[in-house]
Amino acid sequence: MTKPMLLAEFQRLAPLTRATTLDGLSSAIDLVAQSGPASHAFLRYQWFVAAIAAYGGNARTIVVEADGVPVIALPMARFGPNPARLAAVPGCYWPFRSFPASVAAGEDAYAVLIDQLAGEINALRVGPVYDGDPSVAPLLAAARAKGWVTLDRFVADSYLLDMAGAQTAGTWPRNSTLRKNRFHEKHLGEHGALAWDFVTGAGWGPGAFDDLAAIEQHSWISARTDGADAKFTVAGHGAFWRAVANDPVLADMMWAAVLRIDGAPAAFSFDINAGALKYAIANSYDPAFGKHSPGKLLYYRNLVRALADGMTTVDWGAGDSGYKSVIGAERGPAIRDWLLVRPGLPAMLARPLRRIWERSGQTPTRAAAAPAPDAR
Numbered sequence: 140m141t142k143p144m145l146l147a148e149f150q151r152l153a154p155l156t157r158a159t160t161l162d163g164l165s166s167a168i169d170l171v172a173q174s175g176p177a178s179h180a181f182l183r184y185q186w187f188v189a190a191i192a193a194y195g196g197n198a199r200t201i202v203v204e205a206d207g208v209p210v211i212a213l214p215m216a217r218f219g220p221n222p223a224r225l226a227a228v229p230g231c232y233w234p235f236r237s238f239p240a241s242v243a244a245g246e247d248a249y250a251v252l253i254d255q256l257a258g259e260i261n262a263l264r265v266g267p268v269y270d271g272d273p274s275v276a277p278l279l280a281a282a283r284a285k286g287w288v289t290l291d292r293f294v295a296d297s298y299l300l301d302m303a304g305a306q307t308a309g310t311w312p313r314n315s316t317l318r319k320n321r322f323h324e325k326h327l328g329e330h331g332a333l334a335w336d337f338v339t340g341a342g343w344g345p346g347a348f349d350d351l352a353a354i355e356q357h358s359w360i361s362a363r364t365d366g367a368d369a370k371f372t373v374a375g376h377g378a379f380w381r382a383v384a385n386d387p388v389l390a391d392m393m394w395a396a397v398l399r400i401d402g403a404p405a406a407f408s409f410d411i412n413a414g415a416l417k418y419a420i421a422n423s424y425d426p427a428f429g430k431h432s433p434g435k436l437l438y439y440r441n442l443v444r445a446l447a448d449g450m451t452t453v454d455w456g457a458g459d460s461g462y463k464s465v466i467g468a469e470r471g472p473a474i475r476d477w478l479l480v481r482p483g484l485p486a487m488l489a490r491p492l493r494r495i496w497e498r499s500g501q502t503p504t505r506a507a508a509a510p511a512p513d514a515r
Contacts, residue, residue: 332400
């Protein structure tokens with residue numbers, strides 16, 4: 140008679156981890172995004188579909204599985220001459236270009252991912268992303284452990300507003316600010332009837348995007364630039380955001396506060412809501428009403444509504460720090476572009492190019508903006 144094994148005698152086996160490269164964008168992207176941190180929940184299949192459709196490229200996806208469960212999905216699109224074998228993670232410039240990874244993805248999963256990458260490409264561009272990005276930081280660590288060269292260039296500092304903390308401390312929003320806002324609203328109302336609307340979910344029809352584009356076409360971005368950075372116009376990134384809204388989950392995360400004067404759109408504040416975190420993507424207003432600060436009035440109303448909805452933090456990203464500091468935002472993690480170059484001849488060629496890559500970015504505004512040399 141065989142003696143039964145005691146529970147303590149069983150040995151837990153390490154999960155079987157493997158990577159597969161697929162042509163196109165894998166449906167596993169959504170499965171992984173759902174198991175990742177809330178801050179990265181918008182990195183869904185349709186997000187990358189929209190990026191490829193709007194900005195071009197032929198996509199491939201590396202999917203890493205642990206015991207048959209997808210834990211990392213890395214979309215990438217080739218760029219440059221074919222013999223160079225260069226690829227980049229697709230996406231929109233803001234809030235960042237990262238990729239979905241489950242919170243359960245361990246070092247072994249990233250090690251397998253790096254091995255798979257080495258057989259696919261010579262170099263991978265990831266970014267811009269924040270320092271400490273939960274998907275990219277372990278990817279960088281795994282790459283360095285296997286002899287890859289990692290080059291970074293500084294893009295900007297981010298700015299974060301801890302609304303919940305400031306409200307608890309009694310410093311936001313200040314009563315003096317609210318009084319000034321009421322004064323400006325009163326005079327802004329002399330131009331016509333004011334209406335404050337919010338757009339999300341099923342509200343993202345063509346008309347909603349047209350309203351935001353109309354505001355941008357009257358704004359400084361069209362008057363002073365070529366308009367390429369506008370978020371919702373045909374000449375800007377309008378095709379991307381309209382395609383993103385085809386995913387109901389992403390449409391529910393997309394949020395706009397809109398000010399109308401006598402029914403005509405006059406200002407907007409556009410965000411992505413990711414759990415308790417709000418990414419402030421774009422703000423714009425018609426300068427015809429600029430004397431009464433319509434943009435400021437709108438984003439204060441927007442953030443007060445966000446607090447009421449249970450949101451705690453606003454990520455303002457990069458850009459003009461002036462009004463962000465006035466509203467209470469403080470400097471957050473640095474934002475960087477990364478280039479990962481595989482060992483061998485590609486790495487040998489990349490090392491002399493480090494300074495060129497760094498100089499192609501912005502000048503850091505603080506010493507802490509540069510990563511430690513041993514982290515590269």
